[in-house]
Amino acid sequence: MKTEFSLTQLADPDIAEADKILRACVHCGFCTATCPTYVLLGDELDSPRGRIYLIKEMLEKDRPPTAEVVKHIDRCLSCLACMTTCPSGVNYMHLVDQARVRIERDYSRPLPERVLRAVLAFVLPRPGLFRASMIMARLGRPFAALLPTPKTATATPTLLRRIKAMLALAPGRLPAPGPAGGSVFPAVGERRGRVALLQGCAQQVLAPRINQAAINLLTRHGIEVVLVKDEQCCGALTHHLGQDGDALARARANITVWQSEAEQGGLDAILVTASGCGTVIKDYGFMLREDREFAQPAARISALAKDITEYLTGIDLHPSSQHGDVTIAYHSACSLQHGQKITHAPKELLSKNGFVVKDVPESHLCCGSAGTYNILQPDIASRLRDRKIANIATVKPDMIAAGNIGCMVQIAGGTSVPVVHTIELLDWATGGPKPELKGSGLTKSGLTRPALN
Ligand code: SF4
Ligand code: SF4
Secondary structure, eight states, X not given: OOOOOOHHHHTSHHHHHHHHHHHHOOOOOGGGGGOHHHHHHOOGGGSHHXXXXXXXXXXXXXOOOOHHHHHHHHTOOOOOHHHHHOTTOOOHHHHHHHXXXXXXHHOOOOHHHHXXXXXXXXXXXXXXXXXXXXXXXXXXXXXXXXXXXXXXXXXXXXXXXXXXXXXXXXXXXXXXXXOOTXXXXXXXXXXXXXXXXXXXXHHHHHOHXXXXXXXXXXXXXXXXXXXXXXXXXXXXXXXXXXXHHHHHHHHHHHHHHHHHXXXXXXXXXXXXSOHHHHHHHTXXXXXXXXXXXXXXXXXXXXXXXXXXXXXXXXXXXXXXXXXXXXXXXEOOOHIIIIISOOOSHHHHHHHHTTOEEEEXXXXXXXXXXXXXXXXXXHHHHHHHHHHHHHXXXXXXXXXXXXXXXXXXXXXXXXXXXXXXXXXXXXXXXXXXXXXXXXXXXXXXXXXXXXXOX
């Protein structure tokens, strides 16, 4: 794609990067077929190619984004399916990240939307506040049915519609908090490795059992696990809202404490059980590339970050046969399959450990979770969730496994099939407890789970 940036514009490293990305695009349109919003809405401007044109125009003309541009960029899930499909290696992620920052800086959203985004950006990365907000949301759930639902999925969602979506996501009950930052879990037997485990923000409130399963499995296999003190939210939530000041501050804070831990106790890896977070931590090196102080440490931390399944492929797991024949529909989170290109490892680990693993049709399509997307774009998100659940139903699973808390909550909200994390199944298969299927906070309220052995 031909670009027309001036030399002055190209002196800005972000514009130089955008120029490089835009020039790689050959307008072929292959990406449109796998873009969830194009598949649903059929509008070229809701496709990757259409959005690339809009971003090019906005950056080249160096003018504030219009409401039309904002609408189509906001509808992008950042699922990155387009990056998997693109034959020219267009880095859409770095382009749309830049567009979101530009929108946040130069576009004035209506007041209710500004307030909602500010509240989400403030509450979600803080586990204490998030827990309190979930308790309040649970109290407000009975009133959600009274709020209006729009007739068409393409209408710009109103504040009330978004609040309704937020209330619907609140779990029926919250589990007790997991272990605090600063905890160290020694290896059982001879120590073969030492890792940090990202504590996460929403995940540690909604499902501390996920990291507990990771700790159980790792220590049982000779790996010491540390929950690093003073670690923060990885910054993914605010990064996707275009609030880069906040996201980069969190990245720097995490790099500082992880680097210190690596120097003092040694770290083989920083393990992540929420793939949405893993994708962003692996991108810290790029995000801070212009930061003199942090560029190199950020690159080192990105290289240390690993999805839990990526790490486990290098470990000889000891399976037991206690779980019997359980059919698993493996939901491949976008951040894992498109963001980190991890597609086979989770399925292979599950198969090797005795589960019957089924691929889900249209597995490249997002479930609609995408960070805060299911709150900000609830109608598109609901349609994607329904489509995902219909596809999952075709393989008749006993359970659904995923590697990202956002997907787990999104899918669990529309099905009675238990939704668990891949690591919970692997822990179970190697001598840990059976995943908690009832009252886990990730169940569709009022439905009874099938009994599993
Ligand atoms: S990131 Fe996903 S929703 Fe956005 S343009 Fe690419 S494929 Fe479409
Ligand atoms: S597939 Fe790649 S090169 Fe083709 S239009 Fe999409 S982004 Fe551009």
